[in-house]
Amino acid sequence: MGAIRSGLQKVTDFFGTRPGKIGFFFVLALFTLFMPVYFQAVGNAFMVRIFALVGIYVLLALGLNIVVGYAGLLNLGYIAFYAVGAYAGMNLGFLVQELLIGLGFLGEKPENWTYWMLLPFAAVPGALAGIMIGGPVLRLRGDYLAIVTLGFGEIVRIAITNNIAGITNGASGLPAIGQNVPPIAGQEWVRTNLSTADFIFSKDLYWYYVIIALVLFAIFVIQRLDNSRLGRAWVAMREDEVAAASVGVNILTTKLWAFALGAAWGGIAGHTYAYWVGFISPESFNFMESVLVVCMVVLGGMGSIPGAILGAVLITALPEVIRALAASPAFSGILTPEQASLVGDYRFLIFGGLMVIMMALRPQGILPSKRRARELHPIDDHVLMQENQELWEAEHKLDTDSDKF
Amino acid sequence: MSHPDFSDCRVLIDPAPPRCHASHITDGALVSVEFGIIGQQLVNGLTLGGMYALLALGYTLVYGILLMINFAHAEMFMFGAYVGLFTLQGLAQIEFFTSSGPALLLLYLLTFLIAMVATGILGVIIERFAYRPLRHAPRLAPLISAIGVSLFLQNAALLWISSRSIPFPVLFEVRTFRVAGANISSMQILIIVTTIVLMLILDTFVSRTRLGRAMRATSQDRDAAGLMGVDINRVIALTFFIGPALGGAAGIFSGMYYGNIKYNMGFIPGIKSFTAAVIGGIGNLRGAMLGGFLLGLLESLAAAYISTGYKDVIAFGILIVVLIFKPGGLLGESVTEKV
Incomplete structure (x- = not known):
């Protein structure tokens, strides 16, 4: 031992x-x-898709981590921003296509650039939605805010299902008949130039690298935010709103920034998902998805970038990896495919139990940020007692000293 | 996700013969159609409101004492309905219970009693293991724990019972009365009356008994009540027994009214009942009752006159508007935020 x-x-x-x-x-x-x-x-295209999907969820977890982890505002409707990004990106894409047709130069090239052209704007609808919902309700206390954001998420889903403004095509999803999602620029190039006789540089693989690039960019931006004036304001506000306000933090704008920036990453993830998969429907944006993303941030560690990434990887990939392993010959006999698919079925049950256990035993998550860990795990009682003792002794020593005079 | 639909009975009556009617689809007494629709929606709304109110009481009781939103309360609704179904099926095997009218009444009384006690015990267990360790933690922690419990229970029902909706039998004959152009079924009368009786019992319990006084004291100031000799843990456990028990009863009513139950049946009614509790002023028992009936009425009128597709949006919209403009609710006091 x-x-x-x-x-x-x-x-x-x-x-x-x-x-x-x-x-x-x-x-x-x-x-x-x-x-x-x-x-x-080795021809396992399924695993490539899982890797890309994990990337999308990492983006979502990083975005939600700004709101929940840094600013301490529990958002239970985060998936709404993902949906707004996806639908806005798709519809803007159709607009761009019509514009290109109208201008008369719809060739292979300009159409393929739709995803990239819209990427800078993908964040905007998400952020606007964040401000729209955030503005009126930010005065509410934490748990009320959670319920209101949940309601907002449901409103967005219901609005999409009911084909709001005639742009979402209701429950049948986008693209509708007659519309098409253009492939991403560069995909054809890598397919022709990087493929060999028995290796095809597939669409999913290309998208995987696009998503990884986005994730790296997100990590860079959020890291910089964390160390900025705004990031410190978030932490101050999270720890004590009144104290933060009294030292000059504008609570309302600070909260709005958290909502807007978090929602912006949701929008980007949604836009990317929509163009990668090429199909979106309201089913993909239900409440369970929001809970899953919250679960990722909580398990990984609120306010910690490595934590959010680890949480997303664990929750998205683990059931699939176990299923894939069981199907491979190496594990035959140890784990049957039936047992493995059982793991997939039980995952929500397990995640629910894990959330309860984590909150009781390790509220700071698996890979906590140092600051957040201290806040969630108040200083141990005996440390406090020791400090009080020292203080008491110091004061009394002072007293006995002063007695001499 | 499909949710049980509270204000539009037509959707869910599929397998069983219709047990409730919206007047504009029945034999069409076009003579009094205008009043008929309003009257019909009022009756439907009261039935619906009774269920919301029962469920809202659980939210408000827990919030009043622990200042936390018991997110898992919606699952009590589901759990109560399942226990009720299994008890009903089990007891109906015994011939005595189906032999005569009074015996049938006894069967239903027993079903409600067993389901309510079982749901109450589940509530106490959840409090003991998921919330008590977090009583001094920051506010987000118990909420996240509650979401975990909710996820766990919903999926337990999905995996261990069924992923589909299960028909909920009704063993007595449902009669329909025609009053002023509106169809009122004996089921609706039963639900409204029982709901009101349960609320009266709760109200008397909280305002007249020793334990009720302990509960009120605890909700005013937990520490001070503890110093006055109130056993805080016992009061909190009691709260977590009463709230879920009422929620479980609401679940059985929902099963009887709509004719089927499903593992995720609690989600939408749960949020709406929370809305009801907020409308009435969270922490205020009579407020929750009022809010429940009010929301039920508003919703069924909105479903008839505005749009059925957006009727869930209406409830969420009300929640947001109330929280922004009158966060204290109708009967709640406006409390300044403690620092």
Whole structure:
């Protein structure tokens, strides 16, 4: 036992050092970049799609992490922003197509650029929706806000299902008959130039790299935000609204920024999902999806970027990976496909139980941010007692000193 | 996700013979159609409102004492309906219960009693394991824990019972009376009357008994009540027994009224009942009752006169508007935020 423990200690110590950290990230980067290529090469297109899907959920978790983790506002309707981004991106895309046809130069090229052209704008509808819902309700206290955002998410879903303004095509989803989602620019190029005799650089693989690039960009932006004036204002507000307001943090705009920036990433993820899959319907944007994203942020660790990523990876990928492993010959006999699909069926049950257990035992999540961990786990009682004791002794020493005079 | 539909009975009466009618689809007494629709929607709204009110009481009781939104309360509605169904099916096997009218009444009384007690016990267990460890945690923690419980229970019902809707039998003959152009079924009368009786019992319990006084004291100031000798843990456990028990009864009513139950039947009624509690002033018992009936009426009138597709939106819209302009609700006091 002792040997194992000291061995484990050595391993964790190694990851704490600089070369250890660099090595770990190097391996992680290699895995992220080349694992899908391997799956594509062995013809397992399903796993490539799972990787891309995980990427989408990582984007969502990172976006929600701004709202829930940094600003401490529980948003139970986050998937609405994802839906707004997806529907806005699709409809803008159709507009662009009509414009191109009207201008008379609808060739292969300009049409293919729709996704990229709209990417800078994909965030805008999401952010606007965030401000729209955030503006009136931000005065509400945390738990009321959660219910109102939940209601908002349902309103968006119902509005989409009822074909609001005639642009969502109701329950049958987009694209409707006669409309088409143009393929992404660059996809044909990589297919012709990077494919070999027995390796096809598929559409999903290309999209995977697009999503990974977006995730890296999101990490960069959110990291910078975390260390900015706004990020510190979020933390201050989360810890104590009144104290933050009294030192000059404008609570309303700070909250609005959190809502808008979080929603913007939801919009980008929605736009990307819509163009990647090429089909969206209101079914994809139900309340359970919102709960799943909240679950990712909570399990991973609120307010922590690695935590949000880990949460998204665990929750999205684990059931699928177990299912895929069971189907592979290496695991035949150990895990039958029936048992594996049982894991998939039980996942919501397991996640629900995990949320309860996490809140009781480790509210800061698996990979917590240091600040958030302290806030959720108030200083241990004995530490507090010790400090009080020291304080008391210091004061009394002072008293006895002053007695002498 | 499909949710049980509270204000438009036509949708869900499919397998069983119709147990409630919207007047404009029945034999069409076109003579008094104008008054008929309003009267019909009022009766439907009261029935619906009774269920909302029963469920809203659970939200308001817990909020009054613990200041938390018991997100898992919607699952109590579902759990009560399932226990009620199984008890009813089990007891109906015994010949005595179906032999005569009074015996049938006894059967239903027993069903309600067993389902309410079982749901109440579930509520107490949830409080003990999911909420009590978090009593001093930051506010988000119990809410997230409650979402976890809700997810767990819903999927437990989905995996271990059925993923489809199950028919809920009615063992007595439902008669329909025609009053001023509106069809009132004996089922609706039963639901409205029983709901009101349950509320009166609760109201008397809270305002007249020793335990009720302990509950009121705890909701005013938990620590002070503890210092005065109130066993706080017992009061909280009691609250988590009463609220879910009432919610479970509402679940059985919903099953009887619509003729079927499903694992996710609690979600939409849950949010609407929370809305009802907020309308009445959360933490206020009579407010929750008033809010429930009010929301039921508003919703069925809106479904008749505005649009059935958007009727859920109407409830959420009301919630948002009330929270923005009158967060204290109709009967609640406006409390300044404690620092």
